Amino acid sequence: MTSDTTSRSSAPTATTAATATGDAVPVPPDAEAGAAPGPTPSGGRAGTIAPVVPSRAVLRPLGLDEVRITGGFWGRRQQVNGAATLAHIELWLEREGWLGNFDAAVEGRLPADRRGREFSDSEVYKLLEAMAWEIGRTRDEALEARFEAIVARVAAAQEPDGYLSTRFGRPGQAPRYSDLEWGHELYCFGHLVQAAVARARTRPADGDDALVTVARRAADHVCEVFGAGGIESVCGHPEIEPALVELYRVTGEERYLEQARLFLERRGHGVLEDVEFGRAYFQDDLPVRDATVLRGHAVRATYLSAGAVDLASETGDGDLLDAVSHQLDTTVARRTYLTGGMGSRHQDEAFGPDYVLPPDRAYSETCAGIGSVMLSWRLLLADGSPARGDLIERTLYNVVATSPSPEGTAFYYTNTLHQRELATVPEEDVASPRAASSLRAPWFGVSCCPTNVARTFASLAAYLATVDDDGLQLHQYAPAEIRTALPDGRAVAVDVVTDYPRTGEVRVRVAGVDTHRWTLTLRVPAWATGATLEVAGERRVVEPGAVRVTCDFAPGDEVVLGLPLEPRFVRADPRIDAVRGCVAVERGPEVLCVESVDLPGTAHVDVVRIDPGVAPQDRGDHVVARGALVDLAEHAWPYGDGIDREVADQGAAGTEIVLRPYHDWATRGPSTMRVWVPT
DSSP states (O other): OOEEEEEEOOOOOOOOOOOOOSSOOOOOTTOOTTOOOOBOTTSSBTTOOSSOOOSSOSSEEOOTTTEEEOSHHHHHHHHHIIIIIHHHHHHHHHHTTTTHHHHHHHTTOTTTTOOSOTTHHHHHHHHHHHHHHHHHHHOOHHHHHHHHHHHHHHHHTOOTTSOOOSSSSSTTSOOTTSOTTTOOHHHHHHHHHHHHHHHHHHOSSOSOOHHHHHHHHHHHHHHHHHSTTSOOOOOSSOOHHHHHHHHHHHHOOHHHHHHHHHHHHHTTSSOSOOOTTOGGGGTOSSOGGGOSSOOSBHHHHHHHHHHHHHHHHHHTOHHHHHHHHHHHHHHHHHSBOTTSOBOOBTTTTBOOSTTOOOGGGOOOOHHHHHHHHHHHHHHHHHHOOHHHHHHHHHHIIIIITTSBOTTSSOBOSSOOSEEOSOOOOOOTTSOBOTTSOSSOBSOBSSOHHHHHHHHHHHTGGGGSEEEOSSEEEEOSOOSEEEEEEOTTSOEEEEEEEEOTTTSOEEEEEEOSSOOEEEEEEEEEOTTOTTOEEEETTEEEEOOSEEEEEEEEEOTTOEEEEEOOOOOEEEOOOTTOGGGTTEEEEEETTEEEEEEGGGSSTTOOGGGEEEOTTSOOEEOSSOEEEEEEEOOOOOOSSSOSTTHHHHHHTOSEEEEEEEEEEGGGTTTTSSOOEESSEEO
16 A cells, blocks of 8 residues: 655634444445446536535535445434434424415415414425435435325425415415515525425436426526516525525526526625615625625525525636635634534624624524535535535534434524523423523424424535545545545545544545545544544654545555544633633534533532633543632622632632533533633
8 A cells, every 4th residue: 555645734713523433324225336427417417415516616525325424423313313303393394384384375275374484384395305315315215205295285385387385475465575575485495496406316216206396397487587687686585596506406407597696696786675684684785796704694694605605616706706715714713603603693693793702692593503514515615625624513513413402302593602591491392482492492483493404414424525536535524434436437435434523533444346546635623733644554643634645545445544632722812802711622523511410519600610721631421621619709789899809719629620512511401501611
């Protein structure tokens, strides 16, 4: 085994990862190693079972038939998602009447019998997308039958011209497109189209598919109504833009790409009515190319930016790509929480000003985290930067994975970094306000996050690896089987064996039967100073960034990446006023937190102080830091000389403070919690 290795640094951005080990997960029986279908009409690769398949990019994503997560943290999450979460969502959509809205439309019972918010149709579509990816992953015949039954109910409600909504356009309802600011009609169409894209890429047989037909009719309707000479406006909630580009990639139909371009070019020219939050809420304050940072509603911002990257990738628009790349880089540097969470304002679910990141008021919506992953993945495919993988990893581990309960039947909508009060346990059969509890709730009046988590977990294997002309790139680490082929037909087969992030060893073992020369690229996270790489029995230190191993790889060869997982203190930029004088603790990609259930008696996390002069220690299932529990005395007037000294002088020094992964917080019952701890 001969090799050449190279590495390059990436700027320290955000980081997090995928862990490993555990139960095996089912895989499609018909997935074959190295199958390489031909090009799509739009120039991409036909048959790639993935949410994002650019026809031109630096890297090509691998699909669910090429990458199988075989266990570990993410394997367990996928199992729970398929076995429990999808059925849980379907149950609640029926219970709340959101799925029944389509039946009411067919039976003429609208608007009297309509239930849910104006965007409730989209939750049905996101469930269908999650089901489609899960069917593609497992070929579950029972799930296929449930999927087809829901599609039939949706299809029956579509109108002859392709329009489909249970909220607008029928007798007694507001006219079509009469409320583009808040109506979410095009947003719902976007999720319908994304569900159809998932179906087109995963359906087990050729031929017409009912959902794809419905979505194409809806997309054709949108192009007729909003195309050149039509309604020259946009939807208040971006989503149709990336969906149309992806439908173009599936079908080769140029009008879908052109309509996405029109929507993106119109935005920022004041085409929507102003609202109390300002036009920045809709990203209608500045043209996409002119903005320097993400602003306004965080989900809207990340979805729109994802669509802009899709458009730029398909049209070769380097200026647009550079603009969005710069916007995300600035946002990461100034407006992103340690967890990767985005959005610090509750009133409008929005980004706040630069460096305004209060942990106790963090909104950090789960859907915004998923939007960040969508955007970062598209940029990674476009530019190959390891920093994109760092941010995806951090956000997956500390936002997306935090939302669902271990059972997959309760969720966080928002993800605070500091919980001051104990919560009451949400009722199991009542939809909760979206941000009212520090405990995960089974459903919400606005329940976009459970369905978003479900579609992300079902398609997660498509975010692990890519190929280019030279070889294979691993961006996230989980136990996995990868069977693919390079553009010139060289078969590449590897097994990833790892317990990351419980341990830092990532072993990439070459499988297959042939020997070929190709390049394996591994991402070394920005925090992983002192990482090592072992090739052919020789070990050396590698820098953060991308490390490349070019070999005449033969079956049985191994490349071993060693990532240092000693827990470490993290401090914030001094311009983040809210956490000045505090530290956080990270271990590998995981952000840790202190919970009151790990403190003696009824102690509150706000009495904890950490000594940053003593390094935190790994104890296996938790980390300990040296600190103290202080006596916070009451004062008639909470200001004045001597108050800080009085507090600091009290309490027992030398206490061990227990910290556990933030993504597991509140799984042991109500607790107070904080990520940033005073020193």
